[in-house]
Amino acid sequence: MREAPALALRLADVSKEFGGLRALDRVSLAVAPGERRAIIGPNGAGKTTLFSLISGETRPTVGRIALFDRDVTRLSPHRRAALGLARTYQITNLFPRLTALENCLLAVQALTPVKLHLHRALTRYPALFERARGVLDAVGLGDKEGDAARNLSHGEQRQLEIALALAGMPRLLLLDEPTAGLSPAESHSMTALLKKLDPAITLLVIEHDMDVAFELTDRITVLHYGRVVADGFAHEVRANPLVQEIYLGAP
Numbered sequence: 001m002r003e004a005p006a007l008a009l010r011l012a013d014v015s016k017e018f019g020g021l022r023a024l025d026r027v028s029l030a031v032a033p034g035e036r037r038a039i040i041g042p043n044g045a046g047k048t049t050l051f052s053l054i055s056g057e058t059r060p061t062v063g064r065i066a067l068f069d070r071d072v073t074r075l076s077p078h079r080r081a082a083l084g085l086a087r088t089y090q091i092t093n094l095f096p097r098l099t100a101l102e103n104c105l106l107a108v109q110a111l112t113p114v115k116l117h118l119h120r121a122l123t124r125y126p127a128l129f130e131r132a133r134g135v136l137d138a139v140g141l142g143d144k145e146g147d148a149a150r151n152l153s154h155g156e157q158r159q160l161e162i163a164l165a166l167a168g169m170p171r172l173l174l175l176d177e178p179t180a181g182l183s184p185a186e187s188h189s190m191t192a193l194l195k196k197l198d199p200a201i202t203l204l205v206i207e208h209d210m211d212v213a214f215e216l217t218d219r220i221t222v223l224h225y226g227r228v229v230a231d232g233f234a235h236e237v238r239a240n241p242l243v244q245e246i247y248l249g250a251p
């Protein structure tokens with residue numbers, strides 16, 4: 001059996017420059033297995049760039065990234081996904097005409113050697129079918145499996161995106177603003193479902209709403225102009241004068 005990793009994620013002195021702009025500036029971060037961590041910070045702070053670096057869609061200008069104690073700095077996004085990484089995006093990523101269940105089936109089969117033909121009876125793929133149903137249930141959409149994705153409410157579409165990310169059975173899940181654009185009620189359901197996710201999954205959540213961040217996670221990392229300006233337990237971060245200045249405009 002493989003030994004449990006010491007860290008789910010480690011960034012060591014990671015910087016990212018776009019032309020002359022330094023989007024991330026010597027960011028170091030260590031996330032333990034099973035931890036729930038929020039990344040907060042104003043627009044343009046570098047939060048989404050941080051996720052793209054972790055998932056491998058962008059490469060750091062300098063610095064190293066490790067997943068589950070393994071250096072992945074040069075690995076493709078595909079190889080990182082195979083190590084147990086999944087992410088959602090700020091922009092929706094669904095097939096609008098396919099049903100909720102078909103979206104999940106495609107996500108599940110993308111990670112298996114089985115080739116899926118949607119025109120064949122679903123019953124010919126019992127294992128995939130079961131997994132797809134399982135992830136739909138996990139996000140509370142079990143009763144919407146036959147609905148086309150485009151006919152789901154905005155909140156349900158965001159839930160479906162979480163289901164797609166869960167399809168690969170990730171060990172580390174990156175969620176980019178899961179409650180963005182949701183009504184208060186939808187935001188509440190989303191928070192509740194995220195709290196119910198398998199505790200073995202390490203969760204990194206970019207969250208605009210500080211209250212949601214505090215409710216979901218024990219530890220918070222604050223980015224500001226590409227730098228980590230605070231990192232610690234929620235109550236410490238909340239009391240940090242710089243964080244109060246950034247968020248509340250306190251002098």
Ligand SMILES: Nc1ncnc2c1ncn2[C@@H]1O[C@H](COP(=O)(O)OP(=O)(O)O)[C@@H](O)[C@H]1O
Binds near residue numbers: 018041043047049050
């Ligand atoms: N592909 C890119 N090319 C050029 N600039 C980018 C790119 N991606 C992000 N940026 C810039 O990097 C900074 C951080 O962006 P981003 O990571 O999206 O911030 P956040 O998610 O915290 O709002 C912004 O100034 C943004 O304009």
Ligand SMILES: [Mg+2]
Binds near residue numbers: 047048049090
């Ligand atoms: Mg962003």
